[in-house]
Amino acid sequence: MNPTRDRLRDSQLGAIGMMIMIWLAIVVLFGLTAIDAGSIAFTKFRLADVASSASTQAANAFRSSPDVATACQAAQTSIAADDASAKLTKRGCVVDARTGVVTITVRKEAKTIIAGRLGFTKRFTRVTATETNGPTTL
Numbered sequence: 001m002n003p004t005r006d007r008l009r010d011s012q013l014g015a016i017g018m019m020i021m022i023w024l025a026i027v028v029l030f031g032l033t034a035i036d037a038g039s040i041a042f043t044k045f046r047l048a049d050v051a052s053s054a055s056t057q058a059a060n061a062f063r064s065s066p067d068v069a070t071a072c073q074a075a076q077t078s079i080a081a082d083d084a085s086a087k088l089t090k091r092g093c094v095v096d097a098r099t100g101v102v103t104i105t106v107r108k109e110a111k112t113i114i115a116g117r118l119g120f121t122k123r124f125t126r127v128t129a130t131e132t133n134g135p136t137t138l
Contacts, residue, residue: 003044008077017044018033018091022098028126029068033092033114035112035113036113036114036115038109039110039111039112040110040115040124040125040127041109043108043110043127044110044129046083046128047083047086047106047107047108047128047129048129048131049077049082049105050079050082050086050129051079051106051129051130051131052072052106052131052133053078054074054075054078054079054088054104054106054131055075055081055102055104055124055132055133056104056133056135056136057074057075057077057078058071058074058075058078058093058095058102058104059071059100059101059134059136060074060099060101060135060136061073061074061075061132062095062102062131062135063088063100063135066097066100067093068093068097069085069103071093071102072088072093072094072095073074073095075088075092075102075104076088076093077136079106083108085108085109086098086106086107086108087107087108088104088105088106089104089105089128092105092106092107093105099134100134100135101132101133101134102132102133102134103130103131103132104130104131104132105128105129105130106128106129107126107127107128107129108127108128109125109126109127110124110125110126112129113123123136
């Protein structure tokens, strides 16, 4: 004879089991949300680094030969070398011919567990980063 079982009816035991299942589901959902948020943040920081490196490379290329196409090609090469899944946006390479300053905008889809599969959160997985740099002084 189980004293706990004697005190609780079957319907109460079922309610307790259901409450435990609901709490477990909530904990799992919060865990997945935290993992997705971390993945999006990491992608954002990594993409900013890629854009910064590409804008510096493009500015240095523009200083060597003042040609916008050459500078943008140098940026594209830098992006491909740093992160093959990152892409230069349509207007992602802007060169100020007067100052030699280059602005690079790149985009990437963050790898997530659930955010990329839900319609109302999918927009958060599309990450962009814009960086502006001039040529190095060395």
